[in-house]
Amino acid sequence: MSEQTPSTGLQLRSLVTEEGQLKLLLKSAPVPEPGENDVVVRIEATPINPSDQATLIMPADVTTGETTGSGADTTYTASLRAGMEARVKPRIGKPLAIGNEGAGTVVKAGSSAAAQALLGKTVAVMDGALYCQYRKVNVMQCMTLNEGTSARDAASCFVNPLTALGFVETMRSEGFKAIIHTAAASNLGQMLNRICISDGIDLINIVRKQEQVDILKALGAKYICNSSDDSFMDDLTAAIEATGAYVAFDATGGGDLGSRILSCMERAALKDTELPGPYGSNTYKQLYIYGGLDMSPTIINRNFGFSWGVNAWLLTPFTQKVGMEKMLELRQRVANELQTTFASHYSDEISLTEALDKDIVAAYSQQATGRKFLINPSK
Amino acid sequence: MSEQTPSTGLQLRSLVTEEGQLKLLLKSAPVPEPGENDVVVRIEATPINPSDQATLIMPADVTTGETTGSGADTTYTASLRAGMEARVKPRIGKPLAIGNEGAGTVVKAGSSAAAQALLGKTVAVMDGALYCQYRKVNVMQCMTLNEGTSARDAASCFVNPLTALGFVETMRSEGFKAIIHTAAASNLGQMLNRICISDGIDLINIVRKQEQVDILKALGAKYICNSSDDSFMDDLTAAIEATGAYVAFDATGGGDLGSRILSCMERAALKDTELPGPYGSNTYKQLYIYGGLDMSPTIINRNFGFSWGVNAWLLTPFTQKVGMEKMLELRQRVANELQTTFASHYSDEISLTEALDKDIVAAYSQQATGRKFLINPSK
Numbered sequence: 170m171s172e173q174t175p176s177t178g179l180q181l182r183s184l185v186t187e188e189g190q191l192k193l194l195l196k197s198a199p200v201p202e203p204g205e206n207d208v209v210v211r212i213e214a215t216p217i218n219p220s221d222q223a224t225l226i227m228p229a230d231v232t233t234g235e236t237t238g239s240g241a242d243t244t245y246t247a248s249l250r251a252g253m254e255a256r257v258k259p260r261i262g263k264p265l266a267i268g269n270e271g272a273g274t275v276v277k278a279g280s281s282a283a284a285q286a287l288l289g290k291t292v293a294v295m296d297g298a299l300y301c302q303y304r305k306v307n308v309m310q311c312m313t314l315n316e317g318t319s320a321r322d323a324a325s326c327f328v329n330p331l332t333a334l335g336f337v338e339t340m341r342s343e344g345f346k347a348i349i350h351t352a353a354a355s356n357l358g359q360m361l362n363r364i365c366i367s368d369g370i371d372l373i374n375i376v377r378k379q380e381q382v383d384i385l386k387a388l389g390a391k392y393i394c395n396s397s398d399d400s401f402m403d404d405l406t407a408a409i410e411a412t413g414a415y416v417a418f419d420a421t422g423g424g425d426l427g428s429r430i431l432s433c434m435e436r437a438a439l440k441d442t443e444l445p446g447p448y449g450s451n452t453y454k455q456l457y458i459y460g461g462l463d464m465s466p467t468i469i470n471r472n473f474g475f476s477w478g479v480n481a482w483l484l485t486p487f488t489q490k491v492g493m494e495k496m497l498e499l500r501q502r503v504a505n506e507l508q509t510t511f512a513s514h515y516s517d518e519i520s521l522t523e524a525l526d527k528d529i530v531a532a533y534s535q536q537a538t539g540r541k542f543l544i545n546p547s548k
Numbered sequence: 549m550s551e552q553t554p555s556t557g558l559q560l561r562s563l564v565t566e567e568g569q570l571k572l573l574l575k576s577a578p579v580p581e582p583g584e585n586d587v588v589v590r591i592e593a594t595p596i597n598p599s600d601q602a603t604l605i606m607p608a609d610v611t612t613g614e615t616t617g618s619g620a621d622t623t624y625t626a627s628l629r630a631g632m633e634a635r636v637k638p639r640i641g642k643p644l645a646i647g648n649e650g651a652g653t654v655v656k657a658g659s660s661a662a663a664q665a666l667l668g669k670t671v672a673v674m675d676g677a678l679y680c681q682y683r684k685v686n687v688m689q690c691m692t693l694n695e696g697t698s699a700r701d702a703a704s705c706f707v708n709p710l711t712a713l714g715f716v717e718t719m720r721s722e723g724f725k726a727i728i729h730t731a732a733a734s735n736l737g738q739m740l741n742r743i744c745i746s747d748g749i750d751l752i753n754i755v756r757k758q759e760q761v762d763i764l765k766a767l768g769a770k771y772i773c774n775s776s777d778d779s780f781m782d783d784l785t786a787a788i789e790a791t792g793a794y795v796a797f798d799a800t801g802g803g804d805l806g807s808r809i810l811s812c813m814e815r816a817a818l819k820d821t822e823l824p825g826p827y828g829s830n831t832y833k834q835l836y837i838y839g840g841l842d843m844s845p846t847i848i849n850r851n852f853g854f855s856w857g858v859n860a861w862l863l864t865p866f867t868q869k870v871g872m873e874k875m876l877e878l879r880q881r882v883a884n885e886l887q888t889t890f891a892s893h894y895s896d897e898i899s900l901t902e903a904l905d906k907d908i909v910a911a912y913s914q915q916a917t918g919r920k921f922l923i924n925p926s927k
Contacts, residue, residue, distance in 0.1 A: 223826035256851075259823045422850060444638045447602035448862055461850065469846035469858070471801060471837070472635075478859040479848070483827055486855065 174211070174276045176200060178302030179241055179546070181521055182264035183225050185249070185257045191229035193245040193525045196264065201305040203279040208287050208308060214324035215271030215299045216515070217533050217542040219460055225267045225300075226534045228253045234527040245525040268299030272314075272323035273547070276303070283308045291318060293326035300521065302546045312500055318507055324543055325356070325513040328484065330503040331496075332459065333361040333511075335487045336418050337370060338495070343455065347371035347414035349405075349430055351421055352462060353393070354381035356513050356541060362390050363510045371412035373405065375430070396426060402433055409437035416455045418482065423463030427456045427479065428470045435473035449474015457482035516540040520548040553590070553655045555579060557681030558620055558925070560900055561643035562604050564628070564636045570608035572624040572904045575643065580684040582658040587666050587687060593703035594650030594678045595894070596912050596921040598839055604646045604679075605913045607632045613906040624904040647678030651693075651702035652926070655682070662687045670697060672705035679900065681925045691879055697886055703922055704735070704892040707863065709882040710875075711838065712740040712890075714866045715797050716749060717874070722834065726750035726793035728784075728809055730800055731841060732772070733760035735892050735920060741769050742889045750791035752784065754809070775805060781812055788816035795834045797861065802842030806835045806858065807849045814852035828853015836861035895919040899927040 177197050184192045203209050217225070229247040236245050249257065272293040278284040292311040296304060314323050340348050350361055353374030365372035366389055373392040374385050385393050392408045394401055408414070415438070417430045431454050438452035439445050454473060459482040469479060488496050503511050517540060523529050524544055533542040556576050563571045582588050596604070608626040615624050628636065651672040657663040672691040675683060693702050719727050729740055732753030744751035745768055752771040753764050764772050771787045773780055787793070794817070796809045810833050817831035818824050833852060838861040848858060867875050882890050896919060902908050903923055912921040 220826065227826075259821075263823065425845075428845070442638075444642060447599065447606075448864075451865075458850070466804075466807070467848035467850060469848060471840065471846060475860040475862045476865065478857055480857040480859075481854040483854045485827075486830075 174200060174209075174303070179521055180266060180298070180301035181268075181524060181544075181546075183267055184264040185228060185261050187261055189249050189254070191226070191247050191249060191257075193225070193530070194264070195241050195243060195521060195525070197241060200277075200303040203277050203284065203305055205279040206281045206284055206308050207279045207305050208275045208284050208292070208311065209277035209303055209305050210273045210292060210294055210311075211276045211303055211547055212268075212271050212294075212299050212301060213273040213320035213545055213547045214518075215268050215544045215546065216325045216513070217544065218269060218325075218328050219462075220269055220328060221267050221300075222534065224265055226530060228257045229534070231527075231531045231534045234530055236525055236527045236530075240522065243522050243525045245527060245530055247530075266298030266300070268301070268544075269297055270295050270325060270327040271299035272320040272326065274320070275311075281308070287311060287313065290314075291320055291323065293323040295327040300524070300544055300546065302521070312504055314504060314507065321515075321518075321543065321545075322507055322512075326503055326507065326511070329357045329360055329513065330511040331488070331499060332484050333357055333364055334499045334502070335482075335484060336361060336457075337364055337368065338491060338499075339457070339482070339487065340370070340416050342491075343416065345414070345416040345455070347373070347412035349373040349375065349409070349414045349417035351375045351417070351419045351426060351430075352460070353390075354384045355420065357420075359384075359388060360511055362388055367510060371414060373408045373412060373414050375405070375426075396429075402429065402436075405430065405433040406436045409434055410440055415452060416457070418457045418459055420460035421463045422458045422461040423465035423467060425468040425470065427458065428468055428473075431456055431473040431477055431479075432470065445474075449476065451476055453477065455480070459483065514541065515543040518543045518545055518548070520544070521546045553579060553588075553682070558900055559645060559677070559680035560647075560903060560923075560925075562646055563643040564607060564640050566640055568628050568633070570605070570626050570628060570636075572604070572909070573643070574620050574622060574900060574904070576620060579656075579682040582656050582663065582684055584658040585660045585663055585687050586658045586684050587654045587663050587671070587690065588656035588682055588684050589652045589671060589673055589690075590655045590682055590926055591647075591650050591673075591678050591680060592652040592699035592924055592926045594647050594923045594925065595704045595707075595892070596923065597648060597704075597707050598841075599648055599707060600646050600679075601913065603644055605909060607636045608913070610906075610910045610913045613909055615904055615906045615909075619901065622901050622904045624906060624909055626909075645677030645679070647680070647923075648676055649674050649704060649706040650678035651699040651705065653699070654690075660687070666690060666692065669693075670699055670702065672702040674706040679903070679923055679925065681900070691883055693883060693886065700894075700897075700922065700924075701886055701891075705882055705886065705890070708736040708739055708892065709890040710867070710878060711863050712736055712743055713878045713881070714861075714863060715740060715836075716743055716747065717870060717878075718836070718861070718866065719749070719795050722795065724793070724795040724834070726752070726791035728752040728754065728788070728793045728796035730754045730796070730798045730805060730809075731839070732769075733763045734799065736799075738763075738767060739890055741767055746889060750793060752787045752791060752793050754784070754805075775808075781808065781815075784809065784812040785815045788813055789819055794831060795836070797836045797838055799839035800842045801837045801840040802844035802846060804847040804849065806837065807847055807852075810835055810852045810856055810858075811849065824853075828855065830855055832856065834859070838862065893920065894922040897922045897924055897927070899923070900925045
């Protein structure tokens with residue numbers, strides 16, 4: 170290596186205190202030595218995903234946030250949001266590591282051939298503690314990248330790409346033939362749109378603003394329904410009739426959007442039924458909730474017969490269900506199409522210290538603002 | 549036959565008119581001739597189940613009900629409930645037959661041996677139009693009964709018994725080991741309680757009144773939780789910890805009872821977890837909604853992790869899924885245990901004409917009153 174690896178590195182931690190505060194702080198720790206099948210990665214790009222926000226900042230009332238100190242002694246402190254006490258109780262006093270995915274350079278490698286082969290390479294990593302400068306991981310957690318792929322390009326190799334591919338696999342394995350997706354202009358939504366175009370799958374994109382309609386139109390999306398339009402229910406029903414999309418993946422979770430989607434599915438399913446029975450159509454309608462952009466309760470109006478399911482969808486159980494072989498196939502596709510299908514875009518690149526700045530915390534703690542943050546711990 | 553079969557019989561019909569009224573009326577029709585594999589059954593006992601109420605009376609505002617005429621010319625008329633217009637549109641002008649199950653005497657039989665064998669016998673029938681005096685059905689729709697079983701005993705042979713057995717089969721086939729049931733003091737709930745005691749399955753009975761607790765206690769139920777008690781959530785969590793009941797069958801549908809059940813399941817699942825991750829436990833939690841005693845929206849608070857499903861459960865898809873052989877096995881069990889495990893109780897026995905009386909309609913249109921109506925069309 171051209172640069173000398175230092176003996177210690179900083180790690181970001183999120184701590185809930187007995188006093189009812191959430192603190193973000195930096196901890197200095199020795200750079201670890203790799204075991205036989207391990208490598209040590211200098212993390213250079215790691216995104217802030219909703220799955221990270223949940224542990225990182227969600228319990229905090231960011232309007233009360235203050236930042237003190239500087240450099241490695243920087244500390245962010247905020248009060249807890251009302252009603253969070255019971256939920257955070259198990260984590261009081263435990264400084265939690267965060268960061269589910271990221272990418273960087275392998276600076277140390279264990280003795281095995283697999284580990285040695287990665288030395289000096291840029292790799293993408295799936296883990297749970299990547300908001301740090303140096304992280305030891307097993308070689309199986311690393312995705313090797315094609316020549317010329319930067320850490321920034323590879324920072325979001327796992328969560329969004331595998332989730333989007335997971336939706337398509339779920340659709341196929343459960344016998345559906347088209348997909349409905351909400352919050353469809355997100356990074357994930359844009360990936361799903363590119364996958365579906367490439368694989369010839371009909372995708373109905375649900376968004377809530379005209380500017381999101383425009384983004385998806387420019388990306389070649391065929392079916393876009395704006396939930397703020399008066400004609401939303403009719404538009405969506407017509408799109409379901411045209412595509413046969415009876416499975417939906419919903420990022421919002423709260424409110425009645427999912428219920429309205431199921432109602433439109435039922436209207437489409439009953440289109441040619443002269444006299445529906447009291448239990449509605451036999452067409453099975455599936456809503457998967459995979460996010461919580463809207464934290465309010467899910468409202469299910471049950472005006473869509475008696476053939477339906479509302480289930481949580483999460484990447485980890487999906488990966489366990491489909492098995493190793495399928496996952497390696499999906500990961501290879503991600504590596505091959507990282508600069509096209511699976512390209513991610515970031516509005517802000519910040520350092521570990523900046524991640525503790527009260528204004529920046531306030532910005533990245535908001536989901537669904539259109540801003541997408543990347544941490545570069547080596548900055 | 550000792551009595552002569554008349555040439556015509558009465559049939560009850562439910563009609564929604566262009567004028568926005570629901571009418572119940574009696575239609576005189578010829579007693580049909582059986583085909584080779586058919587029998588004609590004189591219906592002597594047919595219950596009013598929630599699945600019948602849906603078509604029979606649910607759209608009507610029974611506070612506006614009036615009854616005119618007498619005998620075969622009796623007519624019941626009520627205004628539609630507010631907001632029902634769209635839902636009933638497909639049935640306007642069509643006098644619908646009702647009655648999913650019942651029992652009576654075979655008075656005519658087709659030429660096949662199977663049909664002839666039933667002549668003069670009391671049989672239970674599953675159909676969709678049994679609120680009538682004479683009904684032609686295929687022999688496959690008939691359950692032959694053991695000696696000494698009356699039509700009244702056999703009136704509810706299908707819907708409740710097969711639903712209760714279906715819950716147990718669903719629990720087994722999906723790998724759960726105990727069951728939670730709401731509205732547990734109902735006829736169906738009492739059957740399920742007897743099945744579970746007999747089969748050695750732990751059942752958590754949820755009710756909402758002390759008198760229902762007492763009913764179930766007298767029937768030997770071990771786990772009973774009263775949702776009106778302040779300690780309900782703690783009681784239910786403790787019962788789930790004791791039994792491992794991670795599948796629930798909910799008759800109410802509306803409100804947040806289902807959500808509270810899922811929360812208690814999660815609390816039980818996390819009992820020994822020191823620090824739960826942001827996505828909660830890996831224990832899969834399943835809520836099946838099989839009724840709509842509460843027609844209001846289902847409120848799902850999503851405070852129970854990301855491993856759960858809320859699905860509609862209905863008898864017909866279940867029977868299709870498990871196949872003919874299993875269904876014949878379940879039907880045989882019902883026939884064998886009709887006066888014990890699958891005994892039904894009725895508060896009121898009424899004639900077809902009485903079923904059109906405005907006070908009686910008002911009484912049987914209410915679900916969950918504790919009253920259970922049986923129609924005897926031969927009365």
